[in-house]
Amino acid sequence: MTSEIETFRANLRAAGQPWSRRGVIIVTVGIVTLGVTQFVGQAAPFARLFFPLLVGSTVLIAIGWVMLIVAVLRRRRWARTHDLAMPALDVGEGRR
Numbered sequence: 699m700t701s702e703i704e705t706f707r708a709n710l711r712a713a714g715q716p717w718s719r720r721g722v723i724i725v726t727v728g729i730v731t732l733g734v735t736q737f738v739g740q741a742a743p744f745a746r747l748f749f750p751l752l753v754g755s756t757v758l759i760a761i762g763w764v765m766l767i768v769a770v771l772r773r774r775r776w777a778r779t780h781d782l783a784m785p786a787l788d789v790g791e792g793r794r
Contacts (some may be wrong), residue, residue, distance in 0.1 A: 706780070714769035721765030728758030749786035 732755040739748040 709753045709780065710773055710777055714773040717765050717772060720768035721769060723762075724758055724765060725762030728755045728762055731755035731758060 730750060735748060735751040735755055736743045738751055
């Protein structure tokens with residue numbers, strides 16, 4: 699029984715890959731870029747790069763979130779078509 703559940707979970711996890719992994723990476727890069735943008739906006743020689751970096755980091759975060767949503771939808775679609783059949787509990791004669 700446990701191996702069936704583990705197999706189901708592994709297949710469910712695989713149904714959303716590589717979308718969720720790439721989505722997390724892209725969102726992380728977008729957030730780090732957003733942090734870099736804060737420092738670039740304060741430095742006089744690099745101030746002209748502020749708005750392009752701001753727009754780029756926002757676009758990266760949005761793309762990453764879209765990829766995460768796609769992963770969730772793919773997992774839900776997979777789970778709907780592959781039901782985990784749980785065996786009936788064996789109720790003994792003395793228990794009711």
